[in-house]
Amino acid sequence: MTFPNEEDRLREIKELNEQIQELQSNLMQAQKLSSVGALASSTTHEFNNILTTVINYAKMGLRHQDGKTREKAFEKILAAGQRASKITCGMLSYARQQGNRQEPTDVVQLVKSVMVLVEKDLQMNRVRWQTDFLGHPEANLNTGQIQQVLINLIVNARQAMDEGGQLFITVRSNTEDNWAEISVRDTGSGIPADKLRNIFQPFFTTKEADEQGQGGTGLGLALCKEIIDSHEGRIRVESAQGKGTTFTLKFPLLREIPQIEKAEEMREAG
Ligand SMILES: Nc1ncnc2c1ncn2[C@@H]1O[C@H](COP(=O)(O)OP(=O)(O)OP(=O)(O)O)[C@@H](O)[C@H]1O
Ligand SMILES: [Mg+2]
Numbered sequence: 001m002t003f004p005n006e007e008d009r010l011r012e013i014k015e016l017n018e019q020i021q022e023l024q025s026n027l028m029q030a031q032k033l034s035s036v037g038a039l040a041s042s043t044t045h046e047f048n049n050i051l052t053t054v055i056n057y058a059k060m061g062l063r064h065q066d067g068k069t070r071e072k073a074f075e076k077i078l079a080a081g082q083r084a085s086k087i088t089c090g091m092l093s094y095a096r097q098q099g100n101r102q103e104p105t106d107v108v109q110l111v112k113s114v115m116v117l118v119e120k121d122l123q124m125n126r127v128r129w130q131t132d133f134l135g136h137p138e139a140n141l142n143t144g145q146i147q148q149v150l151i152n153l154i155v156n157a158r159q160a161m162d163e164g165g166q167l168f169i170t171v172r173s174n175t176e177d178n179w180a181e182i183s184v185r186d187t188g189s190g191i192p193a194d195k196l197r198n199i200f201q202p203f204f205t206t207k208e209a210d211e212q213g214q215g216g217t218g219l220g221l222a223l224c225k226e227i228i229d230s231h232e233g234r235i236r237v238e239s240a241q242g243k244g245t246t247f248t249l250k251f252p253l254l255r256e257i258p259q260i261e262k263a264e265e266m267r268e269a270g
Pocket of ligand 2: 221
């Protein structure tokens, strides 16, 4: 291709760059929807359970005339409805969030919002999980993107534990080196040393297609890396074959949220 002058060439480069950025953001959105897809079966299952609860307690309330039984029925129906609403709100807000804006974010709250989305999936796959909040850091984050990173890591961890296992998610404030840290540790298959250096490469996957033609795309970790880089963060992996894997995320620490502020927030939230 020839360009009549330097100005046209620069314009062409600018346009190409914009196209790349748009493609990248489309890819990010597509991968996000694929992570929603990975949780679809467990979410449907949970909704089915919630509906069964609602139907059974509604029947019970209709059958019994006494106030006490009816009150109990209403309480159960309300709790089931609230649980369903927590899940749908979480899913919708995760799927909808777009854009690159990063803002001061409570890391503990963010991790909790992810656990609401994945807990049924873990339970259905016999994975026991535990969160440890050893600090309460605030960092400049894009909530939707970091949720996406955590869901990718958690789904990977679950897939590495087909016989069930344990998952530990820990939040720390490293005030010495000024990092807000999140680690995701599993007791799964681990990653062989010769594969470890490839896992962040786009399209690197060890997950073969099943009967429905669904395997891994190998894009999950590549996008995690991309997102973490855009936050000026770090992503590290340690793995021992047959023992398990730990991914650690680090973000520049803005501050440790003081206890008193947390109490205030809880009071306001009622
Ligand atoms: N927690 C883990 N335990 C063991 N292996 C892992 C773990 N996380 C990632 N891997 C390895 O890294 C590879 C790349 O992971 P990545 O998330 O990028 O793609 P994928 O999971 O294969 O595909 P997709 O994310 O589209 O489902 C995986 O195929 C797997 O071999
Ligand atoms: Mg993956």
